[in-house]
Amino acid sequence: MTDSRAAIDVAYANASHIPGGMEYPARWAEAAAAFRERHPPEEIAYGAGARQRLDLFRPEGEAKGAVIFVHGGFWRAFDKSSWSHLAEGALAHGWAVAMPSYTLAPEARIAAMTREIEAAIGAVAEAVPGPLRLAGHSAGGHLVARMACADLSPPWRDRVARIVPISPLSDLRPLMGATMNDDLRLDREEAEAESPLLCEQVDLPMTVWVGAAERPAFIDQARWLAERRGCELVEAPGRHHFDVIEELAEPDSPLTETLLG
Template sequence: MTHTHDLFDEAINKDYMPSRRVPDADAIVAAWVRDSAAVRETFPPVELAYGAGEHERLDVFKPDPEARATLLFIHGGYWQAFYKETFSYLAPPLLEAGIRVAVMSYHLTPAVTLAQIVTQARQATAFTATQFPGPLIVAGHSAGGHLAAMIHATDWAAQGLPDVKLTGGIGISGVYELGPLRRTELQPALQLSAQQAHTLSPAFLQPISAAPFLVAVGADESDSFVWQSQQLADAWPGVASQVRLLPGRHHFGAPDDLLNLALELLK
């Protein structure tokens, strides 16, 4: 059996650790927390449970008056950090555009497996679609981009879930081919076998939804993150088309383009 540390590769690890590549990463995350707290004061969300687990929860922000669409946002943190409360800051521009915003939490590794988190994302999507009929966009950033793509590749009947009709998907600086992550410091928490990394990689799956999936990545990201987006665009021609490089955006600034991407899908 290959031990986890035998796989580690310093160069690959460096490319996949944006918190070390972006000098003020900690300050940006602190601003997310601060801004999100302010948003929650101004627009108190309704918390809904999409499952029985402690973190199987959504924060729903509703525009005034009626929503033209719902956007389900799945946060990043490499499946081992953050909950929904940190990402309320993304809601106001979407609300202003008439878009209902649902931000989901999920359980984190290593307490659960990545496969279990994928199941939670699917359950949250089916729940959101049932609760809020109408146009639905599923968007995710970083590890959340991976989960958004997995949703796009979901056979709902096979999962025992109600059918979901997506208007579109958005992956912002996502990871779609998980093999390289086995060679990073994430592997002790993820514990991915080569087989699991393949099975859980959207780049090796076919999209089930025919709706467009926008593959966007910060232009200032590492080569590996740009490569990840290219892998999905190449694997999903017609659905994903070309990679969108977001000018002037590093990993932590890329979610700020969420509204523009969502509006593109609602044209």
């Protein structure tokens, strides 16, 4: 491994810099499974692919609209079933919550994932009337931020009330030099086209969220996007890359209030 590749890998590494970092995926899966036992979701296919499925959690009574949460994992890991518990905050306020899976690298490239999330949100828009609120974490933060780029023109976009990219990757160009790019296969053209930082912007309400205790590279990525959008940047005190999303499970947390407010 070259020194430059090693440096980029370290800059974007999370688990090794978080106490007990390797334990988080099992904890997420356990909490998500317990939540699904209490609140069984409706599964909706938004395409023909094996991973083109989403879980839709409906509140009691008529939904105020729909929240769509797109998971992270550097576009290479996880699926909708790992995050179900994060629906609890918005559900408590009467919002439906959708969590899509999407085809991961190396099977799919990031440009294809962008189109899958666009289609997934379209399926949610058909299933739930009312406003749409988009949130995503890390790679998912990238994907929801892409929904505010002018090269996309989904018919549901005028229903988007807010987008909250959480610890988003907004400029993909640095990742071309990382080991993960063996799977992502980013070249210069795709890295530029798929970077929310570089795209022509659409005027949609956005708040960028990041943990104040995250790796400097993620704080930089969040700050760049907020500056490009001219929108609020929230640095959540004491939060790192793995626990920054936990507030979504809390009905009265600042993150839930920002997403729904």
